[in-house]
Amino acid sequence: MELPESVKVWSQFFHPAFMWILLGASVYTLYLGIQFRRARNGAEGVKEKKGKLREKHYTLSSILLALVVLGNLGGMAITYINNGKLFVGPHLLVGLGMLALFAASAALVPWMTKGNNLARNAHIVFNVGILGLFSWQALTGMQILFKIIGGLGGSDAA
Template structure:
């Protein structure tokens, strides 16, 4: 039994991955902002610290990070699945390899959370480093993804 996907679905499905990834990129920048506020809260003193604590930035950062982790993995798989459905293969190149690397980076970064909650500073610094690398790769991915989209659109 062969399940044939309608052509219109195949064509428009190619825009799901890039659209959702741009949303995740914006969400990543928001997570960065929250992370800076968590760091500021941690180093503040007195009344300033009391005011920052009210913002519950640590909880928000953790929640947004969890959403990013799930989203990154699911949307990466969607992108790979749509590419395979439409082309019968994956194109192994810098965009795919960097995307898979980013998925590993975000998983590793999230795995450091229990250690950070226990006060391990090396885990905090590793988390920050991994996420800076992740954001740089994400920015690069966004632009290489636009190039791929332009190629897809030109073939329509």
């Protein structure tokens, strides 16, 4: 499948922009999760919002999971379409690792709803790890984007 050159060039900007938006949404989801945890533990000022916080955190997390998977696959697809191959390096491997952590974190939810504290703590650890990796991904992704913009051939484009 051969795309017009202008589509190939501009498609390379979609993945980074989309993922930066998802990074921001991840930070907000973390904030909601912290607020829900405080409400569940009886903190004044948020206790009365417990149900609403849980629902917002759960809904945004579900949407975020789907969009991160699509964004990751989209980045790989764009790289493959533009270069005829994927560039196996830290950016790609960490991105795939993040997907595994996202899936593991989401898989803990049924146990969390039954009050399993080990599942809750693992969920928190996984998601803090994801956020750290996601931040690193954002920075390395910008380095890749600047190489593409600089005309270095995009040899590190995934």
